[in-house]
Amino acid sequence: DGGITQSPKYLFRKEGQNVTLSCEQNLNHDAMYWYRQDPGQGLRLIYYSQIVNDFQKGDIAEGYSVSREKKESFPLTVTSAQKNPTAFYLCASSTSKETQYFGPGTRLLVL
Amino acid sequence: GENVEQHPSTLSVQEGDSAVIKCTYSDSASNYFPWYKQELGKGPQLIIDIRSNVGEKKDQRIAVTLNKTAKHFSLHITETQPEDSAVYFCAAPNQAGTALIFGKGTTLSVSS
16 A cells, blocks of 8 residues: 555654654655645645755755655654744655655644 | 745635636746645645646546636636535645645635
8 A cells, every 4th residue: 555654643842852753655756845834824845855865945944854864764853943843744755846745744732 | 936826715615516716826937737635634635737738627526727828727626515625725836846836725615
């Protein structure tokens, strides 16, 4: 069963804590993306990666970090420098630079 | 700069009516325009897309039209059903062609 998986579904962060969101795909897609979704804001690009061991900042990269050590995996770390992390985080992948397929999302909440 | 504007932000229709959502984009070189449907608490799903070499594409009750001269594209849903209720997003490639820029979404409510 192919697709994109994200875990966990819900994540709670304490003040000053770094947390990591998982994104895995078995679609053999080269490109992977991370978006943040806030009510009324649409989807805003955090980071993207076109190939393994390479990634680029998106529009709102501050306070976030990523790695792309394997083609299948693109984890996102929300660092303590991100002062307003509460949001719905979406991971996507694509074979080309166009059609993107999304995972089910992770909702991050601050305690 | 790169921008995708989407209207309206909310749309309420009666079951069986048609719904139209419009988007405009700023980069005249854009050549790919997808539409996504997002249900509550889930990730967006691609429902239809169109490339710049065609003016219209249909898939059952859903159609997308593209006007490259005016730089706008629209989603048309006919014979709406309650299960069409969701948030719909349009998108277009960024100038570098490395990612998509999304509109802010339209919340469609279909009442029976």
